[in-house]
Amino acid sequence: MLVDNPKIKRGVLLSTDVMTLVLPVTIFFPESLPYLVKILMQGAGYSWAAIIACMVPVGLCFEPIRWGIKLLGDGIRVPRLKIFAVLCLISIAMTVGGYINATSPVVKEVAFDLSKGAKGAKEFRVVMFSDLHAGKLMTRDRVGAIVNMVNSLNPDLVLMVGDILDDHDSELSGAADELALIKAPLGKFAVLGNHEYYLGNSWSRRMLEKQGVKVLGDSSSIVDDKFLLVGRNDFANLRSGGPRFALKNVIPEGNSLPIILMDHTPHRLDEAEQNNVALQVSGHTHNGQLFPFNLVVKKLYEQEYGTYQKGETQYYISCGVGTWGPPLRTTSRPEVVLMKVRI
Template identity: 30%
Template sequence: MPHFSATCPIEYPIKAFLEKKVLDLELTLNFINIKNNFKNRRLFMIACVFVTSFLGCLVTVPLFFRYAYFLDLSTAKKIGLFVVALVLGCMPLLSDFSFENVLGGAYPAWRTTVWFIYVFCIILLTFTVLRDAAWAVLYKAGVAVSPLDKIWTVRLNAVAAVLALAASFSAMHSGLKIPDVKTVLISSDKITAPQNVVLLSDLHIHRTISPAKIQGIVERANALNPDAILLDGDILDDDVEKIKPVAELLKGLKAKKGIYFTTGNHEFYVGYKETTEALKKLGFTFLENGGAALGGGLYVGGIPDVSGRHYGFDVKVDKAFENAAAFDFKLLMSHTPADFKAADLTVSGHTHGGQIFPFHILVKLANKYLAGDYGSVYVTRGAGQWGPQMRFLAPSEITFIKLLPKGQKAMNITPVFPVGEPNPYGKFFTGKTYLTRLNAYDDIFKTSLGNVTFEPAARTNWHKHTGGQILLVTAGEGRYQERGKPVQVLKAGDVVRIAPNVEHWHGAAPDSWFSHIAVETNPDINVNTWLEPVSDEEYK
């Protein structure tokens, strides 16, 4: 369930009688400073127990009345079932890590079962309310029996229970599977060269999480060949010693320009110093009211989660961007969604997109943004989840942000090498191209290598090389033609050997980006001669 603390199973769903939203328990309790010592922590836990029980019973007590109270049972049996309903409402309290001391190796299965039952009750109530609403309308229209009819209520209750059970297993699958990639395209005149950024948030690594899922997230993120990876808080959510083997799987993350992280509210709950030091030991750069220039016009800043102010950590966006140039595209990592005017784009998590419907409604009441693209703010649903390892109508995601220069077409390939900067030889090309120098000519290897990336329909002019050239196609679909011969289609893995002094051109297909490595052959005698552009008629 979204943004609920590790110490208090329900952190947001009542935000308050103080703010006229849904009571933000964390803010409210910190407001009166009751978390500063052992006695006050006990008060905090008592308050959490009360709120958790209250909200759980708001789910299970109505189920008791709709599924059991109307049956022809003795008073003693009804009282017994009512007690069962109250116990089911308090199930999250039985998932606490302290139960591991009693259950030992059986604890992970216990925790999974406890949360499954609780989520099943939530889904069952949701289905029941929707069913009863439709039933009431049909009854009012005179086409259905009364919703109070015992026989039909028992029948439809059975149907609702079966559907809720199926939905609960589906929710468990959604929570346990490796998240799908969600691609977000953003263009800006401040971006000078394409930048690919992977955003990971809300992994909530704890002692019972599946190592295979974390490994899968690492592999899927790496497959995107990102320039940078951003860990946007709530990454570690347990005693760091208990989760060390799983957390170290994150060391496998790879990004050309580095991996950066900031804190979420749960890093503060489970230990700010311990969690941040653990992530730094993995080789990640900590952006706490700080930033880094990544090239291509991109500057990334990070701030502590807003809950950090209760632990002495203030949000200082101006400091995060103090070293950024005025013309840089400023991307801010803020775990909790908020508007920051200093940022061109704020990326956040925290909400989990509601995680379990209908909590979407409560989460939206407690936050300005729920999930998705809001222009200057993007809120990811996160790659993990807190509490139940389940998601219902709120799929997890690995967010792939493609930052493009204004007017540039979206890339539909995964380059092997960095796209690079705008091609300095662009005057000899039609359309936009980019160049990354892989090896400059020297006296040892006596050759030069360059990775050239073409936007769709971009191509070279007609030209020739006195020493010839070899092209190694690495991504996308392209075109190649020699003067007087048909156009050839090129795909990844193709090798084109161009003899000396042969007039030719090469470029991208009309609807695909295209990358190749250009190998200069016979460099001591190789001179390029650029000729006329390739006309649209010749290209087609």
């Protein structure tokens, strides 16, 4: 809602017009901009888009107040300037708080007992993260800090559950190279998420394998002779004409080991249950990342975040450790997940 002062109106309109143009310029003319300028403009543009998306429902909440005041009769002025000031303060708080939150990942600890009471069960420290989105805005320094966090947890095994790479600048900036520094004696494994398929299946696989990451695409690997790790091709592969085989055809015939499944998108969770998967880990949802998109995500998925169980199959859906688009988070803390898995 605009205030009555014409100069303020013009200033606000001009500023919003400029900010609205920033993001399209970085998307359609990326080669015409110096790298640092492109990063700064893209961060500002995405942040502005996020503010608009989040402020629309907040602004709508003020509409009943405004109409209520008008309906009370003449002589009562709608406090437009005050309402505008409140909206600006909410915007500032959301932007600053959302950025601080997005750049302050936490360690989330969860435990899963897949042993079914078997003697000689062993506990594995499995570190899992998803949705890193290494690229322009998820810089080498930020990726390096997350890698240090992962290593500080002394993992036996590291699982990267898709959308690890966001754009080809992850190679140019060296952000992807930081993944080579992850240390895990039983290996580091990944599945491709929808963003890796957007970048190109071959390029993404090659980039991750260059960092010593084993990519599982509708394939499996036995870990420490204790469990079978299975990785799925994401649903995004179907859109480009690639395969996503039925899970029963991915699990080796005659397998008797407990199964841990990596599947980027938590869709059709019943397939894991039907194939006796002990634990499925997923990401993709970001838990909405920004209010009110968490409410939308909650409607789209059977389980959008956290632990879940169907029958004897357990699930963990991560909100992710990075951001896509605006470098802001208002619905959850970015997380690296330490799973203590007893098998």
